[in-house]
Amino acid sequence: MKDFYDVVIVGGGHNGLVAATYLAQSGQSVLVLEQQAHTGGAAVSERVFPGVDARLSRYSYLVSLLPDKIVADLGLGLDLRSRAVASYTPVRRGGRDLGLMVERPEGAVTRDSFRALTGGDKEYEAWTDFYGSVSSLAAAVAPTLLEPLQTAAALRSQVGGALWDELVERPLGLAVEQRFSDDTVRGVVATDAVIGTFAGLHDESLIQNRCFLYHLIGNGTGEWRVPVGGMGAVTDALAAAARRAGASLVTNASVTSVEADGVRGSVTWLGGDGERSVDCSWVLSNVAPSTLAALRGSAGVEKPEGSQLKINLLLSRLPSLKSGDDPARAFAGTFHINEDYSQLETAYRDASGGSLPAVAPSEVYCHSLTDPTILSSELVASGHHTLTVFGVHFPARLFASDNDSAREAAVERVLAGLQSYLAEPLEDCIARDVNGAPCIEAKTPYDIEASVGMPGGHIFHGDLQWPWVDDDVEAGRWGTETDVANLLICGSGARRGGAVSGLGGHNAAMTLLTR
Numbered sequence: 017m018k019d020f021y022d023v024v025i026v027g028g029g030h031n032g033l034v035a036a037t038y039l040a041q042s043g044q045s046v047l048v049l050e051q052q053a054h055t056g057g058a059a060v061s062e063r064v065f066p067g068v069d070a071r072l073s074r075y076s077y078l079v080s081l082l083p084d085k086i087v088a089d090l091g092l093g094l095d096l097r098s099r100a101v102a103s104y105t106p107v108r109r110g111g112r113d114l115g116l117m118v119e120r121p122e123g124a125v126t127r128d129s130f131r132a133l134t135g136g137d138k139e140y141e142a143w144t145d146f147y148g149s150v151s152s153l154a155a156a157v158a159p160t161l162l163e164p165l166q167t168a169a170a171l172r173s174q175v176g177g178a179l180w181d182e183l184v185e186r187p188l189g190l191a192v193e194q195r196f197s198d199d200t201v202r203g204v205v206a207t208d209a210v211i212g213t214f215a216g217l218h219d220e221s222l223i224q225n226r227c228f229l230y231h232l233i234g235n236g237t238g239e240w241r242v243p244v245g246g247m248g249a250v251t252d253a254l255a256a257a258a259r260r261a262g263a264s265l266v267t268n269a270s271v272t273s274v275e276a277d278g279v280r281g282s283v284t285w286l287g288g289d290g291e292r293s294v295d296c297s298w299v300l301s302n303v304a305p306s307t308l309a310a311l312r313g314s315a316g317v318e319k320p321e322g323s324q325l326k327i328n329l330l331l332s333r334l335p336s337l338k339s340g341d342d343p344a345r346a347f348a349g350t351f352h353i354n355e356d357y358s359q360l361e362t363a364y365r366d367a368s369g370g371s372l373p374a375v376a377p378s379e380v381y382c383h384s385l386t387d388p389t390i391l392s393s394e395l396v397a398s399g400h401h402t403l404t405v406f407g408v409h410f411p412a413r414l415f416a417s418d419n420d421s422a423r424e425a426a427v428e429r430v431l432a433g434l435q436s437y438l439a440e441p442l443e444d445c446i447a448r449d450v451n452g453a454p455c456i457e458a459k460t461p462y463d464i465e466a467s468v469g470m471p472g473g474h475i476f477h478g479d480l481q482w483p484w485v486d487d488d489v490e491a492g493r494w495g496t497e498t499d500v501a502n503l504l505i506c507g508s509g510a511r512r513g514g515a516v517s518g519l520g521g522h523n524a525a526m527t528l529l530t531r
Contacts, residue, residue: 017264020295021047023528024283026271026311027302027507029057033254034521035300035506037090040261042529047294048258049269049285051469055255057302058468058475059516061248061390064328064457067450069392070402072328073247075459075468076475077381077404080234080241081517082250083162092253095244097386101349106339106437107133107200113338113437115346116200120239134198146195146205149179150232157229157483158236161512161519162526164492165485184482188225189217192357202357207379207408208232212475214323214411216364217357226480230514233483240350242386250516274299274311276503300524301498302507304470304477322461322473323367325378325407325426330447330455333399334382336439344385347401351380353433355408363409370413372422376429377408400447405430412461412472419462427458476514483512496524504528 023039025032028050040046054060058075079096087094098120105116117129122144130140156174160166172180182191188209196202206217209228217224232238243250255265268287275282281299285292301308309317334343354363355377363373381404388396407430415422435442447455461473470477485491495511496504506524507513513520 017266017292018045018047018294021045022296023047023298023300024049024281024294024296025300025302025506026274026283026308027057028052028055028255028265028267029302029507030059030251030254030516031507031513031518031521032300032302033251033258034086034090034518035302035525036258036263036265036521037254037261038522038525039528040258040263044528046258046263047296048263048265049271049283050265050267051270053267055265055267056248056251058464058470059247059251061246065330065447065449065455068330068395068447068455070330070395070400070455071246071248071390072330072402073383073404074328075326075464076247076516077383077406078240079243079247079250079516080239081230081515081519082234083518083522084235085162086518086522090254090257092250092257094250094253096241097244098239098241099349099386101345103204103350103352104341104346104348105200105204105352105355106337106346108338108437109133113340115337115339115341116204117341117346118204118349120349130201133200139196139198139201142195143201143205146191150183151237153179153183153229154233154238155236158233161233161483162522165483165490165495165511167488167491168482168484168486171484183225183229184222187218187220187222188228192217199356199358203355203360204352206357206360207352207355207377210360210364210408211379211406212322212324213480214321214364214367214409216361223479226482229483230480234517242383244387244389246383246387246390247516271311273313274301274308274503276500278501281502298502298504298528300504300506301509302521304474304507305505305509306471306478307469308505319472320474320478321412322464322470322475323409323411324461324473324475325405325410325423325430326459326464327405327407327427327430328457329403329405331401331403331445332447333445334401335442335445338437338439347380347382347403348385351382353378353380353430353437355379360408367409367411367414372414372426372429373409374429376410376426376433378430378433379406379408380404380434381406405434410460415460415462419460423458423460423463426460427456477507477509480514481511494523494527496520496527
C-alpha cells in the first residue's frame with residue numbers, strides 16, 4: 017500500500033475492474049477498494065447449495081452489452097457462447113398446449129411456430145419487419161457507446177425520423193400495439209422493456225423504452241450470450257487483467273467517505289487493520305450514485321427502487337412440457353412464463369396498487385444447457401441442470417413490511433406459473449442438497465441490497481438513461497462526469513451504464529485519459 021495513488025476506484029465490480037485495467041495499462045497507479053471478500057460485485061459464480069458442486073451465476077446471468085472491443089483491449093480471452101434458441105413461450109390456447117419457438121438464427125421452425133400459434137404469417141412478417149427496424153437503430157447506436165456522447169439529433173438523422181419517433185419519442189406500448197395483433201407475440205416483444213424496470217408500456221417517462229433499447233443494442237446485434245464458467249468467469253478474467261496491468265485490488269475494504277475538490281481526492285475505508293485513508297488525484301465511483309452521495313456526506317439520499325425477484329434452482333432433470341416440445345430445446349433460450357402483453361400490464365397494475373401480481377410474469381434461463389462446465393461431471397452425467405428465474409414487476413415496496421413472508425408468497429406464485437405449463441410436478445425435479453433441503457434460493461430487492469450493496473436492490477443502480485444527449489452542450493463528454501472535476505462515475509450509474517457491459521468503466525477511464 018502507498019500513501020498516494022493517481023486513481024482510487026470505489027467498488028470492485030466489473031466496471032471498476034475495467035476502468036482499473038485501462039488506467040493501469042496507461043501507466044496510472046490504481047487502487048481498487050471492494051467491501052466484499054472478493055471482487056466481481058453482482059457478476060459472480062457461487063456454489064449456493066451445501067454439498068452440491070454447481071456454480072450458479074447468482075445475480076447477473078447473461079452478457080450482451082459487453083463490447084467485443086473491451087474484451088480484446090484487455091486480453092480477457094472469454095468464451096461467450098450463443099444459445100441455440102432465442103426464446104420459447106408456452107401457451108395454452110383454444111384447449112391446446114402450444115409453444116412459440118424463436119430460433120437463433122430464425123428459420124422455418126420459427127415461421128411455422130408463429131403460424132401454428134396465430135393462424136397465419138402476418139405476425140411473423142410483422143416480427144421480422146420490426147426487428148429489422150430495431151437492428152438499424154442498434155447498428156447506429158452501438159458504435160457510439162465507446163465514444164464521446166453524440167446528440168440525439170445526430171443519431172436521429174442516421175436512423176430516420178419515423179423509426180426514431182416510434183422507438184424513442186413515444187411510449188413503446190404504442191409501437192407494440194400498432195405493429196402486432198397477437199397478445200403473446202406482443203408480450204414477447206415487450207418483455208425486454210421491463211426487465212429490472214418497473215414501468216407500464218405506456219409510461220410517459222419512457223423508461224421502458226430505454227430499457228428496451230439497452231436490451232437490443234449490445235455489439236450491434238443485441239444477442240445475449242452465456243459466459244463459459246458462469247458470470248464469475250467474466251469478473252475473474254477482469255481481476256486478473258487488472259493485476260497484470262499493475263492495479264492494486266484490496267477486498268474487505270468498506271469505504272466510509274469520499275472527498276474530492278477538483279484537484280485532489282481522499283478515500284477512507286474500514287478493513288481488517290482498522291481505518292485507513294489514502295490520497296489521490298482522481299476518485300472513480302463504481303457504487304450507485306445514491307451511495308456515492310452518502311459517502312460524500314449528503315443526508316437523506318433517496319434510494320432507487322429495484323423491481324425483480326431472482327430465483328436460482330438446481331434440477332435433477334428438466335421437466336416435461338404439456339406442449340410435448342423437447343425441454344432441452346425449449347429451455348435452451350429465454351423461456352417466457354405468463355408474459356403475454358395483457359399479463360405484463362395487469363401485473364404492473366397489481367404491483368402499482370401494492371399487491372403481488374396475481375399472475376406473475378417471469379423468464380427462465382437454463383445456463384447448463386449451453387455451458388455444462390458450471391456443473392460437476394457427476395451432475396452432468398446424471399442429467400442435472402440449473403434454472404435461473406427472473407420475476408418481473410416485483411418492486412421493493414411489495415417486500416417492505418415483511419420481506420420473508422412476501423418472498424415466500426412471490427416464489428410460490430412464480431413457480432406456480434412455471435408449473436402450469438409442465439406435464440409433471442416441478443417439485444419432483446428439484447434436486448436436494450447434502451442436508452436434504454430442496455436446491456432453491458430466492459432474492460428480493462432487499463436481499464440483493466443486503467448481499468451486494470445495490471441500494472434498493474436496483475440492478476441498474478437507478479433508472480437507465482438514453483445513451484446520447486439532447487444538446488451540444490454535453491456532446492463530446494463521456495457521461496461519467498460529476499459536479500467535481502476529479503470525481504467520476506465509472507459504474508452502472510453512468511449515462512451509458514446498466515447490465516454487465518464495462519461501458520461505465522471504459523468511459524470513465526477515457527474521461528481521465530483524454531482530459
